[in-house]
Amino acid sequence: MIKLKLDQFGVSYGHSSVLHDIDAKMTGAQVISVIGHNGSGKTTLLKAIAGLIKHQGKISTLRDGHEIPQSAIRYVPQLSTVSSTLSVFEMVLLGLVNSLPWRVTPELFDQVDETLHALEINSLAHIPVNRLSGGQRQLVFLAQAFVSQPKILLLDEPTSALDLRHQLIVMNAVREYTQKQEAITLVIMHDLLTAARFSQQILLLENGTLSILDEPELVLQAQRLERIYNVSVSIEKTASDFLNVVPIKPL
Numbered sequence: 540m541i542k543l544k545l546d547q548f549g550v551s552y553g554h555s556s557v558l559h560d561i562d563a564k565m566t567g568a569q570v571i572s573v574i575g576h577n578g579s580g581k582t583t584l585l586k587a588i589a590g591l592i593k594h595q596g597k598i599s600t601l602r603d604g605h606e607i608p609q610s611a612i613r614y615v616p617q618l619s620t621v622s623s624t625l626s627v628f629e630m631v632l633l634g635l636v637n638s639l640p641w642r643v644t645p646e647l648f649d650q651v652d653e654t655l656h657a658l659e660i661n662s663l664a665h666i667p668v669n670r671l672s673g674g675q676r677q678l679v680f681l682a683q684a685f686v687s688q689p690k691i692l693l694l695d696e697p698t699s700a701l702d703l704r705h706q707l708i709v710m711n712a713v714r715e716y717t718q719k720q721e722a723i724t725l726v727i728m729h730d731l732l733t734a735a736r737f738s739q740q741i742l743l744l745e746n747g748t749l750s751i752l753d754e755p756e757l758v759l760q761a762q763r764l765e766r767i768y769n770v771s772v773s774i775e776k777t778a779s780d781f782l783n784v785v786p787i788k789p790l
Contacts, residue, residue, distance in 0.1 A: 541567035541690050543723050547596035550587050557583045561749045567721040572734035575744035581727045585693040589614035613689035617696050618677050628664040634683035654686045657712050673700040694726040710737045735782035
């Protein structure tokens, strides 16, 4: 079982504290949405867990009691400009850079091909990445993360550049990957309906610290969201038994 534990976790830039006093325990086979108002430290949290920026306090990433290697943690940032002329297949193959032999074996080919099919981008395999749309590139970088089979997957707004259909493809793939690999997936979300539908837990940041980490129904409460986002909201169950958060007006 994968376990991620934060003890008095924080991040500071000079004398400015971005995150502080975060204590949290997370276990495998769970998608955990990270929510909070702009500037609450969501991206900073993911980057610190990924080891990309320095942090205070302690972080433990264990599998069956043993520390997992840094290579088993993968951070996928928000989409940025891409100029690479590598094909989609080659870009996804780079996700295996730490284990690539001198030649691509049939097993590695199948591993990449399976990942491309999971995200329905197999038809793009031979197209240069710099010729893709923003949404297509987002899917390619998600595939690159999947193919390396990380045990802790950190996704920064993976659906932000996608249409509705591809948002569903991505979130279904994220959920299936997380369960199959028994991984911990932290995903920054602004769409609270999507967060409620696809997450086992939601982590809410408020003013740089952990407000609550729990099941969606216990986190997404009107009074709490009105305080955090400064809007009035209505929360109800849909006919499909999904939790629906409807913003009404600014407060």
